[in-house]
Structures are given as structure tokens and as C-alpha cells.
Amino acid sequence: MNLGIEIGGTKLQLVAGEGANIRHHIRYAVDKGRGAAGILQHIEATIRQLPDALDAVGVGFGGPVDIRTGCIATSHQITGWSGFNLADWLRQRTVARQIRIENDANVAALGEALHGAGRGFGHVFYVTLGSGVGGGMVIDGRIYHGVSPGETEIGHIRLDKAGTTLESVCSGWAVDQEIRRAISGLSDRSVLKQLVGTATAGEARFLREAFDQGDETARQILNRIADDLAFGLSHVVHLLHPDVLVLGGGLSLTGEPLRAAVENRLLTYLMEAFQPGPTVRLAELGENTVPIGALSL
Incomplete structure (x- = not known):
């Protein structure tokens, strides 16, 4: 065992x-x-x-x-x-x-x-959107390793020369803050504001429900996340060109709207020769992703 x-x-x-x-x-x-x-x-x-x-x-x-x-x-x-x-x-x-x-x-x-x-894919890149943003690459069933002490740290990819990193705008913590700032200026009729209520942490968990109810602020935030994430992942594609990009972590529970938006935006950032690019999928193992991976080591 x-x-x-x-x-x-x-x-x-x-x-x-x-x-x-x-x-x-x-x-x-x-x-x-x-x-x-x-x-x-x-x-x-x-x-x-x-x-x-x-x-x-x-x-x-x-x-x-x-x-x-x-x-x-x-x-x-x-x-x-x-x-x-x-x-x-x-x-x-x-x-x-x-x-x-x-x-x-x-x-x-x-x-x-x-x-x-x-x-079923030979080259798999995984990005976890949790309290931070991390990544991993698996090639033919084996974890890719660079020179110690690490590799595939996608959360630290810079989106500009000012120092904005993918983690600073796409982590659950960053999205929580963004929602908090956004709803402070909204009326009490805002669906997103009503859903968040008195919550003081984990506001990102209300994004999908507000989006499904047609909340405009939720739509804007989700599209912003997808755009920044797609831009960061475009660097992964240009460097490594995996078969599939897998979105995991708590923020991935936003589900299909986020997945589809990332896949669509990714096309706009890829060189023509690399299009249509890798397929984008949502992680399937949920809370057991790391434990099952650990068993597979």
C-alpha cells in the first residue's frame, strides 16, 4: 500500500x-x-x-x-x-x-x-489558482524538473515591466481584494454585493453565481481574470507548447465561463503558427488533486 x-x-x-x-x-x-x-x-x-x-x-x-x-x-x-x-x-x-x-x-x-x-495527453501543463498561483509540467507521465530549486513558476511571470505578476492579479487572494474594492462603490441592488454580504474573505467564491445572474461587475472581473491568465499562459505555450492546459485550484471552480474565456483570449496572444493552441480544460480531481498526485509519485 x-x-x-x-x-x-x-x-x-x-x-x-x-x-x-x-x-x-x-x-x-x-x-x-x-x-x-x-x-x-x-x-x-x-x-x-x-x-x-x-x-x-x-x-x-x-x-x-x-x-x-x-x-x-x-x-x-x-x-x-x-x-x-x-x-x-x-x-x-x-x-x-x-x-x-x-x-x-x-x-x-x-x-x-x-x-x-x-x-491521454503527452504534454500537460497545470496551473493552480489558489491563495497563490503555481504550475507544473508533466511530459509523458513524468514531472518536468529544471535546475534546482524550482521550475514552471508561472505565478511569478511578469505581465509588465512594472512588476505585475500573474499571481498578483489572478490568485484567489487578489480576486478577493478586487471584488471588495469593486462592491464598495456599488448600490445595494448589485447582485454581487448582495451575494458577498458581510463576508470578509473568500469573496471570489461568489463570482460564478453573480455572473450566472447577469451581474455586470462579475462579468467584467471574470473577463479581466481570463485575459490576464490567457496572456500569462501564452508564454507557456510559446516556450513549451503543451497539448493541454489544465486550470485547477479554488478559482477554477468558477467553471466553464472562466475556461471558455481563457481559451478564447489565448488565441489573441498566440503567434499564428501556434494556433489554435492547446485545449484548455478544468481540473477534474477536485480536492484530491494533490493527494492522488502524491500517490502517483
Whole structure:
């Protein structure tokens, strides 16, 4: 039996099984106050509860890692991870013959490439639109790696010389702020304003419903996101020319309106020889994208 682990800033997920076949699934909310120690305690307790010995362990970690040593470089959200050798820690607590530690975006890309929206394609590029923006490239079933310490950091692609990055305008956090600013000047008749109500975080989750109800502000924001995302992805296409672009993360739950808008706008940014460009798909594995990818490591 294999174990797949997702270590994020807000949640910890552990799944046991093979490939996309999950036999056991445990989810914990991360207590930031307890730092890395609290997360490690949950992992150790879960390993002890598993009925079978582990053959392999794969981890998708929310931050930069050294894939050769299994050492965590840092976490931008949880204290206590910097310089921690997670692979050695897992070896001391399991009999697993193989332990792999990867960045969570790479792991999510692998999950979608093998078992989700990228099935059947040789070159898959995955972009996750969450609290930040990350990416991963899978070629013929294997994660593409550049020179350490990282690769395919699409969130840090600049959209202009002033320093605007894709992450600064297309992350869930950035869209939350944009919605907050927009509705402050709208009348109480605004559908988007009514849906957001007194929410003080996660405003982006109301974008699709407002869009479906014909809210003009929601339409403008969604089109702006799609345009900036398409422009960023055009650089990916010109450099790597993947078969398929997969949109994942919380913001991708905006769904078909966002997917279609990105695909349409992408055409306007591609050189003629590369048109019609790769197909654009929505991620299919949902919250299990990283855990299934970790099992697939």
C-alpha cells in the first residue's frame, strides 16, 4: 500500500491506496499556531493507524523543496519547516522502500496528467489558482524538473515591466481584494454585493453565481481574470507548447465561463503558427488533486 500526503497552509490530507484508487482518506485542518510540529504529529498518528505496511510514500508540499534530499526549503505559511528533512523523518517511521517529496503544484500536475483532465495527453501543463498561483509540467507521465530549486513558476511571470505578476492579479487572494474594492462603490441592488454580504474573505467564491445572474461587475472581473491568465499562459505555450492546459485550484471552480474565456483570449496572444493552441480544460480531481498526485509519485 502507498501513502500520498498533501501538506498545505490550511489543510493536511493523507490518502492510502494505489494510483487513483483511494482506500483510506483522512483530512485535518492545519493549526498554524502549532507550526510544523502539529502537522508532523498528525502524520505520525495516521501512519500508526494504517492497517498495512507502506511500500512507498509521496508528498506534495506547499512550498519549495529539494527533491534530491527530501529537505524542505521553507513554507511561506507555516513555521518550523525551514531546513527540515521530511524524507529522513518518514524513513524513521515507515518501512517504505521509496519516499518522494515534491512541490504541491508539481504533484497536482502529475495527478491531473495521469488520472484527471490531462489523461491521454503527452504534454500537460497545470496551473493552480489558489491563495497563490503555481504550475507544473508533466511530459509523458513524468514531472518536468529544471535546475534546482524550482521550475514552471508561472505565478511569478511578469505581465509588465512594472512588476505585475500573474499571481498578483489572478490568485484567489487578489480576486478577493478586487471584488471588495469593486462592491464598495456599488448600490445595494448589485447582485454581487448582495451575494458577498458581510463576508470578509473568500469573496471570489461568489463570482460564478453573480455572473450566472447577469451581474455586470462579475462579468467584467471574470473577463479581466481570463485575459490576464490567457496572456500569462501564452508564454507557456510559446516556450513549451503543451497539448493541454489544465486550470485547477479554488478559482477554477468558477467553471466553464472562466475556461471558455481563457481559451478564447489565448488565441489573441498566440503567434499564428501556434494556433489554435492547446485545449484548455478544468481540473477534474477536485480536492484530491494533490493527494492522488502524491500517490502517483
